[in-house]
Amino acid sequence: MTDEAVRQARQAVRRALRERPGAEVVVTGCAAELEHDAFAALGARMVRNDAKGLVESYGLDVKNGASTSSAQTVFEEGSLLHPFALSLSKGRLSYQPALSGADHARAFLGVQTGCSHSCTFCATVIARGSARSATIDAVTDCARIALDRGQREIVLTGVDLASYGDDSGASLAALVEALLALPVERLRLSSLDPNRIDDALFALLTTEPRVMPHVHLSLQAGDDMVLTRMKRRHRRAEVVDLVARLKAARPAIAIGADLIAGFPTEDDTMFANTLALIDECDIVFGHIFPYSARAGTPAARMPQVGRGIARERAAMLREANARRRHQWMDAQEGTTTNMLVERDGRTGHGENFASLALTAAAAPGSIVPVRIGARDGDRLAAELAQ
Numbered sequence: 001m002t003d004e005a006v007r008q009a010r011q012a013v014r015r016a017l018r019e020r021p022g023a024e025v026v027v028t029g030c031a032a033e034l035e036h037d038a039f040a041a042l043g044a045r046m047v048r049n050d051a052k053g054l055v056e057s058y059g060l061d062v063k064n065g066a067s068t069s070s071a072q073t074v075f076e077e078g079s080l081l082h083p084f085a086l087s088l089s090k091g092r093l094s095y096q097p098a099l100s101g102a103d104h105a106r107a108f109l110g111v112q113t114g115c116s117h118s119c120t121f122c123a124t125v126i127a128r129g130s131a132r133s134a135t136i137d138a139v140t141d142c143a144r145i146a147l148d149r150g151q152r153e154i155v156l157t158g159v160d161l162a163s164y165g166d167d168s169g170a171s172l173a174a175l176v177e178a179l180l181a182l183p184v185e186r187l188r189l190s191s192l193d194p195n196r197i198d199d200a201l202f203a204l205l206t207t208e209p210r211v212m213p214h215v216h217l218s219l220q221a222g223d224d225m226v227l228t229r230m231k232r233r234h235r236r237a238e239v240v241d242l243v244a245r246l247k248a249a250r251p252a253i254a255i256g257a258d259l260i261a262g263f264p265t266e267d268d269t270m271f272a273n274t275l276a277l278i279d280e281c282d283i284v285f286g287h288i289f290p291y292s293a294r295a296g297t298p299a300a301r302m303p304q305v306g307r308g309i310a311r312e313r314a315a316m317l318r319e320a321n322a323r324r325r326h327q328w329m330d331a332q333e334g335t336t337t338n339m340l341v342e343r344d345g346r347t348g349h350g351e352n353f354a355s356l357a358l359t360a361a362a363a364p365g366s367i368v369p370v371r372i373g374a375r376d377g378d379r380l381a382a383e384l385a386q
């Protein structure tokens with residue numbers, strides 16, 4: 001959770017209190033854990049993460065397993081949970097999918113929260129608890145809502161998406177197959193742990209045309225010593241091999257990656273290994289951040305490389321990533337793709353997630369065939385194709 005996310009969450013809580021006088025506003029999730037006093041001061045009911053699965057935490061009057069109260073607004077990580085969020089099961093609140101609003105042409109569908117790993121730099125487990133998944137039925141119900149609204153692309157999200165189903169015996173591949181049984185035209189997956197792409201998921205990513213050719217990997221570093229100290233579960237060579245296999249099976253796949261620069265103890269050679277990974281894995285979409293210590297994490301107690309060096313290295317990674325992305329975009333000139341048109345009727349994304357700008361407006365939310373033109377910065381021109 002970033003400072004900006006906390007600011008937005010505070011704003012949302014204030015607005016809810018203003019717009020619904022008399023209603024109780026509940027704050028839970030990272031905010032309740034890490035910024036407890038600031039939210040409590042606004043007048044919200046605070047529910048700690050380890051208690052958010054308990055009915056009593058919400059002051060609900062429960063009789064025979066059913067809630068008699070619904071006059072609550074529940075926030076988690078700054079977003080309003082789906083109205084189904086308070087579903088009861090033997091006195092516990094089960095994790096329910098969180099569906100975004102209709103403000104984007106794409107629907108973001110949170111299917112999982114929490115994480116059962118313990119990467120040494122990450123405060124997620126402290127803040128959000130262990131991994132919990134929504135059921136396949138609950139996710140497909142939410143997907144139907146998005147489809148009824150006319151949203152033609154669904155993006156599956158989660159704190160540790162690839163671990164979907166670990167707590168229930170399901171799997172991400174089984175969830176994707178269930179969603180593909182609906183009339184979903186485009187399905188996109190957010191960040192995946194490379195170590196958890198099994199054969200079934202690999203087959204869906206590489207052979208299913210409605211699963212978009214865009215794979216975002218949670219890599220964090222490209223050096224084995226750094227990966228070990230991060231307590232990540234993959235090694236550099238495995239990722240290089242995975243990307244080679246993905247691209248051999250489906251050359252259109254665009255690769256994205258999360259990367260951290262300046263992890264404690266990272267020296268020039270280790271950093272060079274991460275930098276080289278951008279070209280070796282053809283990473284065109286980078287989420288790149290300088291390392292910053294999180295209180296209470298093991299990495300915060302390791303020898304730090306310094307904020308200045310971390311920022312410099314992050315800038316080098318971003319520059320290498322932009323160069324790679326621009327080469328990839330330039331190579332698309334003259335090709336065709338199907339574009340999902342955003343609400344402004346002008347911008348949107350191709351199947352490979354390239355950012356496109358139409359030369360003439362099209363219906364917001366539609367999927368249109370386009371011919372790709374020249375690049376302007378991080379956007380490609382797109383002309384409606386016949």
Ligand code: SF4
Nearest residue numbers: 115117118119122124
């Ligand atoms: S970095 Fe990701 S996988 Fe690691 S502990 Fe945090 S949420 Fe879990």
